[in-house]
Amino acid sequence: MKRLNRDQLLELARREVQEISPPELEERLAQGEDLTVIDIRERDEFVQGHIPQARFIPRGFLELQVEQVQPDRSKPVVIYCAGGVRSLLAARNLKEMGYENVISLVGGFNGWKNAGLPFTVPTVLTDEQRIRYSRHTMLPEMGEEGQIRLLESKVLLIGAGGLGSPAAMYLAAAGVGTLGIVDFDTVDVSNLQRQLLHGHKDVGRPKVASAADRIQDINPDVTVQAYQEPITSANALAIIREYDVVINGSDNFPTRYLVNDACHFLGKPLVDASIFMFEGQVTVYQPAAPERGIEGGPCYRCLYPDPPPPGEVPSCAEAGVLGVLPGIIGSVQAIEAIKLLLGLGEPLVGRLLLVDTLDMTFRTLKVQRDPGCPLCGDQPTVTELIDYEQFCGLPSGLTSGQANGARQEAVPAR
């Protein structure tokens, strides 16, 4: 084998590999040419800034991963490093793999930058985050990009109780960056059988406070926005507007209709669930948004146009609930929220999941938008938030304490 020194090898590479200057590359990109640009520097260099269109494959992985970025060997591939030397050598290897049109950027990223051309400084995970979320980022469907999207996402939880506990804890661990929690209640000993956000030491504290502590302990990346107040027609739109996805774990019908209507008006997906004894229901209400390519599905009112009259449906407070049940159902809600945030899989839009833990069956039933729905139908009659207490046949304007005592049927989950 012929022995080459460094300079001779580079000389050889220059003869074999086509090069391009930064202004020429910029020009060709601006013209919309189908160029695959690959940044082959090390990660710590890439995160300082890169050519906006560039895909990142560090030199050591180039041959192993290039086909994932550009499988077509006849298409032009531009590779660059910091100064144009590493890319020259790397380009030879791609030619060996059969890439016919490999181009090395003269002067590399430094040359690009010095020519005054635009570059992007990427949002990246910190070293600790890369370890924390490594089991996520290795999922091809999620990757570092998906994890960053979760970190930039905001999910609102209505209720920090049985359903809200597992949902909030898993979403926190998963790295959803902002969790809003609406709950005006304080922790009671009878909550601890199922509400894992709260511990024995928290009895008597506001639920949003103990929830915030627990979430911070699970993942300090998460910002908790606590709303220690009931959600009402007066504040619902202002609160929900700030979030990407809403998880409903409330315990009464007025709140379910209120949150449904508010999410519809704001176009926010709502992951709704309810539990009773050994049985749970979960579905996703996704308002249609043709401009964003979202077909949408039914809303809560399509399924249940009217609430049951007070007293007709027994409550969890009267009938009880198996403590583990909200663990399953709230976790399903957390998964659905993540799917919605990342555009993964098929969310439970237009499908109602019924979970019966006694015979341990999971059944999915089809639910459809009702063209006659007063909210999302063809001729809506509900066009703004209303008095939901009155709608549910309850005296309106009660304070929470009075209401809880006054109508057992509407506070079933205690």
Added chain:
Amino acid sequence: MATVYIPTPLRRFTGGQSKVTVEAATVGELLQALDRQYPGLAPRLMNGDGQLKRFINVFLNDDEIRTLQGLETPVSPQDRISIVPAMAGGAGKGGQA
């Protein structure tokens, strides 16, 4: 005979059974027959005018009967009928309650 899934809140009428079998030609007849077997169920499901209450959904297999022929929807012996009422429980005090 068709199999009917009874939701938890109504199992007190069926002696705690989650699945019962009923002989009927249509969903409407099935609900009436159910009430004869388990008295007290029909008033929980239907209004005085014989229409389904608006917080109760009935599914034939995977489909809500409104999208089929409503209470006139024919029932075959191998069909599964699910009764799904609105439930509010979630154990969170987020609401205006």
